[in-house]
Amino acid sequence: MATQTLAAWTVSLSYPDLPEEVIHAAVRSFYNIAGCIVGGSRHTATTTARNALSPFSGPPTSHLLGTDTSTDAMHAALFNGIASHVHDYDDTHLDTIIHPTGPVACALLAIIPTLSRPVSGPEFITALVAGIEAECKIGMAVWPAHYDVGWHITSTTGSIGAAVAVAKLFALEAGKVAHAIGLAATQVTGLREMFGSHTKSFHPGRASQNGLLAALLAREGFTSSVEALEAKRGWARVVCSGGNRLEEEIAGLGGSGRWEIVRNTFKPFPCGIVVHPVIDGCVWLHGELERVGVDVADVEEVVVDVHPLVLELTGKTAPRDGLEAKFSVYHSGAVGLLLGKATPAQYKGDVVLDRRVVALRDRFRAVPDEGLRADECHLVVKVRGAASIEKHVDYAVGSMERPMTNEQLTAKFVDQCIGILGEERTDKASEWCWNLEEQADMGRVKDVL
């Protein structure tokens, strides 16, 4: 029943039904991912994929954000999807740790220019919400066992979310939406074993493409199972052997129950969420040291009390490159304290190996403390010949309790885009994306981003 229920819900969803907070969350989700796609557009993973596959590209209808290049819709979904995730800087639905917007938005942006009509901002938002709700509800149905066994839940659910969103954009009838869901469900992409390699960011890109492909085939009449999610050997049971809550979660789709998109959060720092409290505290301490006139060279030691999981996941003491640095609470804290920020630039190889960063990193001491939550930490900076400075971070910026403000999202967007688009285009792009609700033609993305 879940498959048919999801299909019927998708068909019936309309923009006027969306509560204001849902539209607000959709605009922020789009704004954030647009900056991430531009920011990831020149990463090696993205350009390697482009180079490998350009000989097979079709009509260049669809824009690759952050470049002056277009490609066919199918490849655009892949490349933009890779870019959206490649800095680990996108967004997080904390209840499932799905990064929901990339797979869905990239499929929509890719296919829109191929349609014979303009797609408005509100229509885009409606399809985006449909896709994100689908992925998050399905994800909650199998969380956490599905993730624990080794699936990258962002892409395994992302294929289905992208299919639902594109099916909505195509205004398919419910029967065909169900076939699209089945076609997406059968393409189960993403093993966590790939974390630490380019293939991690391939996952949301391929999910975007899987979902787009599913909707295109279903539109043409290609058939699938219409019980793909819930059947005895359907998606939920095959990818999560220990039971699932599929029917309950799908029955609670937005309108009947909770909207998931309002629980989406945005990453202030391009690394795993578990290090965010430490970075947040160190960035604050950077300002505080400046304010009281202490030179970082005089810092003797930084003691960081953290939840034990932080050391388990990010305990690398001497990272050798940007990727390893993402798994180092020491590097992440050091750049926060020394430079006052942790953006993708602070995870580049030259910064990771910078003499001053390494010196400060080596003065960090992390202490596991069972009494702290994973999103909490306590910092003490010991200064030569001066009083120590302390900071307690109760909830990191970017959490549900301290969501990133629109101003912070703007700063993140500008930081990612300015070196690629230039100042003038970045400002215009930022304004355009914030005004998503007012846009008459989403195909204009190619002129803007």
Added chain:
Amino acid sequence: MATQTLAAWTVSLSYPDLPEEVIHAAVRSFYNIAGCIVGGSRHTATTTARNALSPFSGPPTSHLLGTDTSTDAMHAALFNGIASHVHDYDDTHLDTIIHPTGPVACALLAIIPTLSRPVSGPEFITALVAGIEAECKIGMAVWPAHYDVGWHITSTTGSIGAAVAVAKLFALEAGKVAHAIGLAATQVTGLREMFGSHTKSFHPGRASQNGLLAALLAREGFTSSVEALEAKRGWARVVCSGGNRLEEEIAGLGGSGRWEIVRNTFKPFPCGIVVHPVIDGCVWLHGELERVGVDVADVEEVVVDVHPLVLELTGKTAPRDGLEAKFSVYHSGAVGLLLGKATPAQYKGDVVLDRRVVALRDRFRAVPDEGLRADECHLVVKVRGAASIEKHVDYAVGSMERPMTNEQLTAKFVDQCIGILGEERTDKASEWCWNLEEQADMGRVKDVL
């Protein structure tokens, strides 16, 4: 270790190392699948996919067998792969029920015309063997639990087989072969829930494309896990929670252990293998009735003793269309007895609903018998005013014990191709495919098939 072992084995495999029986099996596997691809090229599933995706196609380098159309390599792998499986008429590695040749051969045929050099028959055979050995060994490592839980093992292993074959064709170094294996392993396509819909044949098509994509990305330097198959959260454990025999199977790759391709069998009838003994017996009885001069209209009853599984899987008494007829031992037996054959033509709607077929079908009685093997059956034809005629089928044609002869494969090939290619081209194509070992340029497939 399995991933690296497979990669190293792939690199070291060479044509002179292949025993004669392996080459013989490879030629027969290629010959059989070539006919199946042509035969499936006009099926609705194949044409629907082509229609849906043609707007996204790139440079038309790669031939769609059985048509006068070409498309880009990526889409050619998909479409030819769908066609290869759509009549359930391909081949079967009985130890795993993998249909191994389609995903591998379609990836190779698709990419070959894009290379700047000709690929010879022996080079093609070597890559084909590499891919088929990879899929079957990996399949045996997780069989039967992986299939039982609901995965379509043909495509879940087919992605990896296709990646290995294309990596071999590209002569990638072992490190890159490992990355290709990882990229393929992370795209786990194929739920058995899709059986009975177009999506079943989508699976080997998408597997072919997944593997081709993986090899292309790895060639360009895209990175993956180099322990993708065996890691704690690698492919084998994620897709088969109850334990696996990965290291043993991979350690026994051809040369060190058994060659799997010599255990590949070819389907004499376009339906599940469990009905084959009944069809085989009925086809024999058709000839026998003719010989003794009995009119089928005088057949009062056909009693078929079968293994209980036959009724469980193919017990449909009144199929309404060709797809349902594949799951009807009654229809399958009736066309065998009435028409003396069961090819794709006998599973078309008009035959399924034909008055004479229905009348004879309704005179079949199937009796489950625990004492029979699944590949065995006993038939008694009761004739009005004459002695009954009996037939015991110990092993069906197409089994390991009674493999299809080259003559039978030729008849199957001709039957599939003649209505599409015409008589003259079919004869030439048959000869060309049988002479695979002698071919200097596999790109000529476009002129032949």
